[in-house]
Amino acid sequence: MTDMTKLALFGGKPTISRALAPYRTIGREEADAVAAVMESGVLSGFYGSWVPEFHGGPVVKRFEADFAALFSTGHAVSVNSNTSGLIAAIGAIGVSPGDEVIVPPYTMSATVVAPLFYGAVPVFVDVDPETYCLDFEKTRAAIGPKTRAIIAVNLLGHPARLTELRELADENGIHLIEDNAQGPLAMESGRYAGTIGHIGVFSLNYHKHIHTGEGGVCVTDDEALAFRLRAIRNHAENVVAPAGVADATNMIGFNLRMTELCAAVGVEQLKKARTLVGRREEVAQMLSEGVGRSAALRPPVVRAACRHVYYVWGARFDAARAGVSRAVFAKALAAEGVPVSEGYVEPLYMLPVFQRRIAIGRDGWPFTLTNRTYTKGMCPVAEKLHREELLEIDVCMHEYADADVADIVAAIGKVQDNLGLLAKHEASRA
Numbered sequence: 319m320t321d322m323t324k325l326a327l328f329g330g331k332p333t334i335s336r337a338l339a340p341y342r343t344i345g346r347e348e349a350d351a352v353a354a355v356m357e358s359g360v361l362s363g364f365y366g367s368w369v370p371e372f373h374g375g376p377v378v379k380r381f382e383a384d385f386a387a388l389f390s391t392g393h394a395v396s397v398n399s400n401t402s403g404l405i406a407a408i409g410a411i412g413v414s415p416g417d418e419v420i421v422p423p424y425t426m427s428a429t430v431v432a433p434l435f436y437g438a439v440p441v442f443v444d445v446d447p448e449t450y451c452l453d454f455e456k457t458r459a460a461i462g463p464k465t466r467a468i469i470a471v472n473l474l475g476h477p478a479r480l481t482e483l484r485e486l487a488d489e490n491g492i493h494l495i496e497d498n499a500q501g502p503l504a505m506e507s508g509r510y511a512g513t514i515g516h517i518g519v520f521s522l523n524y525h526k527h528i529h530t531g532e533g534g535v536c537v538t539d540d541e542a543l544a545f546r547l548r549a550i551r552n553h554a555e556n557v558v559a560p561a562g563v564a565d566a567t568n569m570i571g572f573n574l575r576m577t578e579l580c581a582a583v584g585v586e587q588l589k590k591a592r593t594l595v596g597r598r599e600e601v602a603q604m605l606s607e608g609v610g611r612s613a614a615l616r617p618p619v620v621r622a623a624c625r626h627v628y629y630v631w632g633a634r635f636d637a638a639r640a641g642v643s644r645a646v647f648a649k650a651l652a653a654e655g656v657p658v659s660e661g662y663v664e665p666l667y668m669l670p671v672f673q674r675r676i677a678i679g680r681d682g683w684p685f686t687l688t689n690r691t692y693t694k695g696m697c698p699v700a701e702k703l704h705r706e707e708l709l710e711i712d713v714c715m716h717e718y719a720d721a722d723v724a725d726i727v728a729a730i731g732k733v734q735d736n737l738g739l740l741a742k743h744e745a746s747r748a
């Protein structure tokens with residue numbers, strides 16, 4: 319056996335031994351835009367009272383207008399993170415203590431924790447095994463008299479069943495919030511992910527497709543919701559009287575404001591968004607085509623009429639067909655120099671906050687308002703994905719050249735050609 323065909327795990331030559339370039343979206347344009355704000359001396363234009371500056375400074379306003387235009391949405395409300403945006407969204411729709419909010423367990427923790435700040439009870443609904451997003455039928459079945467909202471997550475950059483979820487929410491007189499942190503410019507049926515729910519929330523943290531260091535944006539077509547989001551972002555309690563707000567529910571606020579510096583970066587990032595996202599899609603499609611439908615790996619599924627923007631290329635590993643565990647397969651790939659990872663997060667109901675039922679205060683509020691329990695096994699699809707199936711190659715951490723992608727595909731092929739040897743290796747260590 320030559321050195322090229324021998325697995326690196328067994329001492330052969332790795333397919334990729336060079337360092338892969340990091341994904342970098344910040345350039346001269348952002349630096350110049352920030353410098354201009356610095357020279358103005360006004361690093362934030364916000365005031366926390368009912369004056370024209372309540373809505374922020376000129377760069378924040380420009381960024382919001384550009385964001386709304388790019389995503390064809392009525393209103394864009396900038397915030398300092400997606401986490402902040404989710405909290406503002408839950409507040410804006412009027413969630414009250416004891417209300418239930420349907421969430422998927424396979425997401426970043428902020429998605430499921432945001433409702434807790436308003437005393438709402440997260441109700442976990444399992445995900446679809448193909449797209450890793452909320453299972454539509456299970457969501458429908460989970461709606462009960464206390465359900466107030468659904469938070470759908472467009473996980474890894476693929477839209478959840480947004481159009482149907484919106485219809486379901488409207489039929490039940492509840493709200494659909496999209497956590498679209500991972501899906502900028504993803505689409506379903508010609509509409510942008512993030513704009514199909516009543517409110518969509520985007521992340522601009524450093525790890526996402528485009529970023530402002532930290533940052534986020536809420537979008538909505540509903541003018542009243544946009545006002546409430548802006549109020550919660552900026553000390554709502556001070557504007558209730560002067561702005562003549564009739565419904566004071568949740569009209570107490572935070573400081574979730576974006577600085578002019580971040581907004582200046584954001585304006586430049588938006589100009590690049592189509593190109594940056596387009597390249598993520600191209601890389602992922604090359605990976606999917608290169609890998610094909612092999613014994614071991616099934617490339618990410620793209621539902622009909624959807625655009626997947628691949629925050630991550632998340633394939634499904636089939637241990638039964640491969641004859642080896644995902645752990646051994648991933649280890650062999652990593653030895654070849656492929657930036658691979660296994661699973662995403664442990665289904666979130668396993669976090670201590672749910673297992674110990676301690677969130678706000680020492681007595682367990684808001685779990686004291688519900689009989690709901692959080693038990694291992696409650697979302698078997700997500701658990702299996704996490705434990706055995708999901709195998710990821712990042713697309714937003716490296717800037718791959720076509721040759722890099724070709725080498726990743728070659729490395730996957732090499733590992734697949736050696737499944738028999740890997741199986742023996744695994745058996746000998748069992």
Ligand SMILES: *Cc1c(COP(=O)(O)O)cnc(C)c1O
Nearest residue numbers: 399400401426428499521522523
């Ligand atoms: C990144 C991310 C968040 C949190 O975003 P921040 O801007 O860091 O608050 C929330 N949900 C999902 C799905 C994410 O990927």
